[in-house]
Amino acid sequence: MTDHDAYARAVREALARHPEREELLEDLDDHLAEIAAESDASLEDRLGPPDAYAEELRAAYAGRPEAVSGRRRPREMAAGFVARVRRHSLYGGATGFLRELRPGWWVLRGYALGMAALALNPGPAAEGPGLVPGGAVEILVVAVAVAASVWLGRRRGGWPALSLAVAANAAAAVALLAGMLAGAAPVPEQAFSPTPQSVRPDVVLVGSGSPFAAAVTNIRLYKDGKALVGVDVYDQDGRPLVLSPEEHGLEIDPACGDVIRNRYPLPLVTAEEAEARRLRELEGGKSDVVPAPSACATSEPR
Amino acid sequence: MLKGVLDLAVLAVLDDRDGYGYDVVRRLREAGLTEVGDASVYGTLRRLFKAGALTSYVVASDEGPHRKYYGLNDAGRRQLASSAATWTSFAATMDSLLKEGPHD
Numbered sequence: 220m221t222d223h224d225a226y227a228r229a230v231r232e233a234l235a236r237h238p239e240r241e242e243l244l245e246d247l248d249d250h251l252a253e254i255a256a257e258s259d260a261s262l263e264d265r266l267g268p269p270d271a272y273a274e275e276l277r278a279a280y281a282g283r284p285e286a287v288s289g290r291r292r293p294r295e296m297a298a299g300f301v302a303r304v305r306r307h308s309l310y311g312g313a314t315g316f317l318r319e320l321r322p323g324w325w326v327l328r329g330y331a332l333g334m335a336a337l338a339l340n341p342g343p344a345a346e347g348p349g350l351v352p353g354g355a356v357e358i359l360v361v362a363v364a365v366a367a368s369v370w371l372g373r374r375r376g377g378w379p380a381l382s383l384a385v386a387a388n389a390a391a392a393v394a395l396l397a398g399m400l401a402g403a404a405p406v407p408e409q410a411f412s413p414t415p416q417s418v419r420p421d422v423v424l425v426g427s428g429s430p431f432a433a434a435v436t437n438i439r440l441y442k443d444g445k446a447l448v449g450v451d452v453y454d455q456d457g458r459p460l461v462l463s464p465e466e467h468g469l470e471i472d473p474a475c476g477d478v479i480r481n482r483y484p485l486p487l488v489t490a491e492e493a494e495a496r497r498l499r500e501l502e503g504g505k506s507d508v509v510p511a512p513s514a515c516a517t518s519e520p521r
Numbered sequence: 522m523l524k525g526v527l528d529l530a531v532l533a534v535l536d537d538r539d540g541y542g543y544d545v546v547r548r549l550r551e552a553g554l555t556e557v558g559d560a561s562v563y564g565t566l567r568r569l570f571k572a573g574a575l576t577s578y579v580v581a582s583d584e585g586p587h588r589k590y591y592g593l594n595d596a597g598r599r600q601l602a603s604s605a606a607t608w609t610s611f612a613a614t615m616d617s618l619l620k621e622g623p624h625d
């Protein structure tokens with residue numbers, strides 16, 4: 220929050236659902252500009268976080284002035300702490316990232332609730348709930364649920380929408396948990412393409428033809444088109460899902476040190492490259508060894 | 522701050538002379554209400570204006586943003602007089618209560 224425009228915008232957003240918003244905020248910009256012009260300190264330093272400012276404004280406009288005392292109230296101290304945390308770059312990065320993930324959650328939430336609704340009301344043709352909607356009606360139900368969830372997510376402020384969103388999130392979490400438990404239960408054998416018993420149990424791509432050709436050497440995770448890194452993956456029984464890239468000519472990048480084997484994506488390099496790196500390390504010392512372009516799992520997504 | 526007291530304080534400050542939002546905040550703080558919140562004062566001004574107790578006018582400023590000044594109208598002055606009377610009697614009651622009480 221560097222200037223009074225951004226601060227004013229945040230206050231407006233916090234009061235988006237206020238019935239007399241325009242009247243209340245009519246000279247907010249001029250007012251904040253006045254305060255900003257008086258000192259170099261940021262508005263957030265001087266006025267606290269915009270949310271708290273908006274709440275105080277709402278209270279005063281409703282005729283419920285905030286208590287005033289000679290001491291800093293715990294709430295103000297908390298607000299100050301929150302403001303400091305918010306200004307920290309890590310917080311900005313984390314919340315920015317979470318904000319980018321939000322639309323994905325909205326879609327997943329709608330999908331989960333739609334599928335849960337279908338599971339609770341199986342139609343005559345339904346063979347029980349699956350992971351994907353079957354007939355046209357099911358697709359329509361899920362599409363409507365997703366649209367409603369996204370619509371709800373895009374709405375801002377106001378307690379009715381907020382409480383509805385909280386309820387939807389809780390219901391979706393329950394639905395997802397139930398779905399995962401159902402997914403962990405034994406499933407009919409025809410759900411998977413038959414795997415020859417002679418092949419050691421490995422992760423294969425289902426439905427891509429020969430299980431030999433479709434060996435999985437690494438797992439890349441994406442959320443809303445953004446690559447996720449450092450994600451720990453487990454199977455249905457909570458066992459670490461570990462692949463065997465070594466059987467396919469790939470190795471963990473030696474420059475990455477100790478790598479957790481179920482943390483994906485793995486920083487893989489070809490066996491030749493790994494050997495070359497080890498040689499270089501022997502010759503030039505550790506300081507010269509840099510991670511391969513594959514990057515170690517702990518680095519930022521590129 | 523007790524309910525309605527900030528209203529009275531704002532009305533008293535504007536009775537002295539007209540002022541814009543931040544000017545009112547500053548004058549209240551200078552008068553000793555050091556912890557008064559900016560948003561509380563701004564919200565109170567907007568509410569008093571909506572309630573018809575204040576007039577407002579915009580004054581162009583060379584160095585800064587335009588300033589919306591607020592001043593008391595007749596309704597505001599009546600409200601100030603009645604609130605001030607209530608406050609004075611309330612304060613007198615509290616004074617005597619505290620003097621009579623076992624604690625100082």
